[in-house]
Amino acid sequence: MDAYFAHSMIEKEDFEKMEQYILDHVPAEDFAAVRKNLKPTSIILEEATDKAYHEGAVLEHGCPVEIRKSLEPLEKRLPDVVGIGFAKCGTGTLQFLDCHPSVTMRSTEPKFYNSKNAFDIIQFDGEGTPEKYDYLKKIEITAGKDKQKFLKFTKTVLTVNPKKQYAGSAALDVAKAMKILNPKTKIIGIACDPIKRVYSQFAMKNRRTEFKTTDGMDEEAIHKCKACLNKDLNETIKDFTENAQRLLDNGGNSPGFDEYARALEPFVEQFGDENVLLLDGENLITQPNQEWARxxxxxxxxxxxMKFYIDEEKGFPCLEKPVKYCLNGAKGTSRKIDVRQEYPEDTAIWRKSFSPKIKEMILFKKICNKIDEKCCQKLRDEKSSFSWAHEYACLDV
Incomplete structure (x- = not known):
């Protein structure tokens, strides 16, 4: 319980569950406004956590702050490690890193490397003489008040920031900006089974759009209620399947959710393959100790x-060492559904559609040197990283 929650006597996990419950049950037409109004509570939480890091409190996840106490001077620093996403692939599991005595991780990362800031950093690097400025000066020039959001650390602690959006269309500018400000940055990506990822994304969207009709609503309400016009889950899946089949019939690309190699490419180009790690999001659930060792x-x-065990009730890994800690109960709810069993015909089409990009991922990250019987035999091992890729890569092998 951190300083804020110790004062209020509210457990952080209960706080998160309450916030998630509100978002899951708010009418669709009010969702955006409610989420915006909940944002200040997240800011309070971050400020309380920042305060706890250096004032001897116990952090909200139960990791004693004493493990980070040091007589060394503190300084504001850019992250040493950045998680670049991908959405619905388990980036949240990186929170466990904050329980390591040599790591500090911020759960809500300041939006510093957004597309505008990245562009400004690149321009500054080209026009000025960055050697004359330290990192904080560059941050002040390019990001203004955002620099205040960076925590102070000792020089020996490893700092980690997660950010799903870094794998988007502006990835090249983001990667270049990171390289300019901190050329030693390490990059972590988490790839997962795209079929499960599709279902998880649609299921979450469906939970947040409870009202599917505009019956009884006036024109003003309908105008505000774009979200409530969304189809239900089955209709969404049907439309996605039809689009995937149409792309297959025309020799086109897959309909997203599998662009792992393409998203990683700018970061490999800037930092080198040895500084970009791709984790298996499925293995983080089923073989956590193996994947965390990597x-x-x-x-x-x-x-x-760090050691993990599988919580039988949650069906998800929890931390055993150095402290006991589980992620909040909202994590992984859509993973309890066997999407292949529920939608066999749809997922068969998805599998064919995703196959080319998963092969691309395997070759790009050198999981295999080529897609052949030897590679497929390796991928058939359920305990190996990316064993789920066998279903996509070995269709014709």
Whole structure:
């Protein structure tokens, strides 16, 4: 319980559940406004967490702040490690890193490397003499008040920031800006089974658009209620399937959710393949210790410093070492549905549609040197990273 929640006697997990409950049950026409009004509570939470890091409190997830206490001077710093997404692939599991004594992670990352700031940084680097300025000066020039959102750290602590949106259309500018300000940045991406990802995305959207009709609404209400015009889950899936089939029939690309290689390419180009790690989001759930060993080794940390177990009730991993900690109960709710069993004909079409891009991912990150029987045999091992890719990559092998 951090400083704020210790004072208010509200557990942070209960606070998050309450906030999520409100968002899941608010009428669709009010969703945007309610979410905006909930934002200040997130700011309060972040400020309280920042305060707790350096005032001897216990953080909201139960990791004692004493492990970060140091007599070394503190300084505002850019992150050493950035998580670039992808949505619905388990980026939230990186929160466990905050329980490591050598890592500090901010749960809500300041929007510093957005497209506008990234462009300004690139322009500044080309026109000025960045060697004369330290990082804080550059941040002040390019991001203004955003610089105040960076925490202070010692020089020895590893700082991690997650950000799903970094894998978007402005990825190249973002990667260039990161390279200019911190050329030693390490990049983490989490890829997952695109079929599960599609269903998870649509299921979340469906929960947030409860009203599907405009019956009884006046024109002003209908104008405000764009979200409530969304189709129900089955209709959304049907439309997605028809679009995927249409693309297949015309030799086109897949309808998104599998652009892993393309999203990572700008970061590999700027930082080198050795500084860009692609984790298996499915393995983070089913084989957490194996996948976390890969992550810890990539970060230069002891692979034995964090251990996990599968919580039977949640069906999700929880941290066993160095402290006991589970993510909040809202995580992974859509994963309890076997989408292939519920929608066998639809997912068969999705599988064919996603196949080319998953092959591209396998070759780009050198999971296999080529797609052949040897590669497929490796991917058939359910305990290996990216074993789910077998279904897509080995259709014709």
């Amino acid at each position: 992550l810890l080794e990539f970060l230069g940390l002891n692979k034995e410093s």
